[in-house]
Amino acid sequence: xxxxxxxRRAKVGHSVALSVLALDQLMEGxxxxxVLTLVAxxxxxxxxxGEGILIFVVVIGVFATIMFYFAHKxxxxxxxxxxxxxxxxxxxxxxxWSVHLEILRDVRTFSCGILLAFSMMFAQTLxxxxxxxxxxxxxxxxAPVLVMGALNLATVLPIxxxxxxxxxxxxxxxxxxxxxxxEKALSLAFLQHLCFLIPMVGxxxxxxxxxxxxxxxxxxDEKWVPDET
Numbered sequence: 001x002x003x004x005x006x007x008r009r010a011k012v013g014h015s016v017a018l019s020v021l022a023l024d025q026l027m028e029g030x031x032x033x034x035v036l037t038l039v040a041x042x043x044x045x046x047x048x049x050g051e052g053i054l055i056f057v058v059v060i061g062v063f064a065t066i067m068f069y070f071a072h073k074x075x076x077x078x079x080x081x082x083x084x085x086x087x088x089x090x091x092x093x094x095x096x097w098s099v100h101l102e103i104l105r106d107v108r109t110f111s112c113g114i115l116l117a118f119s120m121m122f123a124q125t126l127x128x129x130x131x132x133x134x135x136x137x138x139x140x141x142x143a144p145v146l147v148m149g150a151l152n153l154a155t156v157l158p159i160x161x162x163x164x165x166x167x168x169x170x171x172x173x174x175x176x177x178x179x180x181x182x183e184k185a186l187s188l189a190f191l192q193h194l195c196f197l198i199p200m201v202g203x204x205x206x207x208x209x210x211x212x213x214x215x216x217x218x219x220x221d222e223k224w225v226p227d228e229t
Contacts, residue, residue, distance in 0.1 A: 030117060
């Protein structure tokens, strides 16, 4: 949905929109690997979560390798003269997609993207810690990092809208792992997800409301001119 909205509303095309999404997921993937590495080093983990971390690191590594390959591959070597068949169309789309991965060819821009992704992950972890403190809970120092790491694994694929249910269930299990009662763990999971969604969804709706009102205002300011006969 994000790709379609960016391609149609912003009118940048599907290849550009897909490149933006892929780059965003790559940056977030590197930040998630960092968080999961901290979890694996400092927190005693269940065996299942340790295996999940290993699989996630391998998937991100393969994904990053593919993207760096296409970003540095000369598009002329991938071009297909005959673009009427399915193979030619796929090659043509890959060429257009890879051209818009220029961030991976610019070290400075790529470093800024990584820094922003790490900052976002740190802010989310800090938010988890703040919610825990707001309820007067005194959990171990690495509890927010473990919660963030578990959520990163559980929400890789958005199975439900807004990750409702998946987010709460994952946080619930982690807090029970730390010995909290079911009532406290569930309350903490719901409050934490609410604090995460309000800034993100609220900002989106405010922007949408502003754009809609601006469009209505521009339409109302237009003067009707009768057709000349």
